[in-house]
Amino acid sequence: DIQMTQSPSSLSASVGDRVTITCQASQDISKYLNWYQQKPGKAPKLLIYDASNLETGVPSRFSGSGSGTDFTLTISSLQPEDIATYYCQQYDNLSMCTFGQGTKLEIK
Amino acid sequence: EVQLVESGGGLVQPGGSLRLSCAASGFSFSAYAMNWVRQTPRKGLEWVSYISSSSSMIYYADSVKGRFTISRDNAKNSLFLQMNSLRDEDTALYYCARRIRGRSDHWGQGTLVTVSS
Numbered sequence: 001d002i003q004m005t006q007s008p009s010s011l012s013a014s015v016g017d018r019v020t021i022t023c024q025a026s027q028d029i030s031k032y033l034n035w036y037q038q039k040p041g042k043a044p045k046l047l048i049y050d051a052s053n054l055e056t057g058v059p060s061r062f063s064g065s066g067s068g069t070d071f072t073l074t075i076s077s078l079q080p081e082d083i084a085t086y087y088c089q090q091y092d093n094l095s096m097c098t099f100g101q102g103t104k105l106e107i108k
Numbered sequence: 109e110v111q112l113v114e115s116g117g118g119l120v121q122p123g124g125s126l127r128l129s130c131a132a133s134g135f136s137f138s139a140y141a142m143n144w145v146r147q148t149p150r151k152g153l154e155w156v157s158y159i160s161s162s163s164s165m166i167y168y169a170d171s172v173k174g175r176f177t178i179s180r181d182n183a184k185n186s187l188f189l190q191m192n193s194l195r196d197e198d199t200a201l202y203y204c205a206r207r208i209r210g211r212s213d214h215w216g217q218g219t220l221v222t223v224s225s
Contacts, residue, residue, distance in 0.1 A: 102153075
């Protein structure tokens, strides 16, 4: 099974900061990597799909990059409403998938 | 507007059964694959099961294989998860989510399943 490792597990940053979260796959997953945002008490929300494609309606300050085993989610200028837990998710075929353990983002 | 509303969760004893439902609206349900994903504070998000639009392809996580059964009724815009032989570790918030290729682009609000004696 493919394992996904996110880092850091938690992160504190200031409004306006550039924030980077990384996700590493245990084997090559090409670009089959998605990112989700989850706010407390809410369901996950899709932000980025296939490593770098911005989901409709998601602010352009969010971006994704990477391929193979190493991926990055970047928030170019942190906003107060971005406080959430972020998850990466790989799919090694069109049905099964695995999530990372999450990165909790807080305001400093 | 796409809406997914789960129901059927509750408290059940170990070894018991529950049937979760997910009512879909706002999109052509029969055209989309669906899946169930569960979440616990300890393990985070865990994919549980997938069903293709026509029910021709069905997959399960190893942790639930042989105990859970996913199904759908396209005429009634509904997704189901029959859960048998429930264990303590099945305690979680269960989400249904619409699948497009490998991504889940819309999620319900979740239904809580608690397995405890």
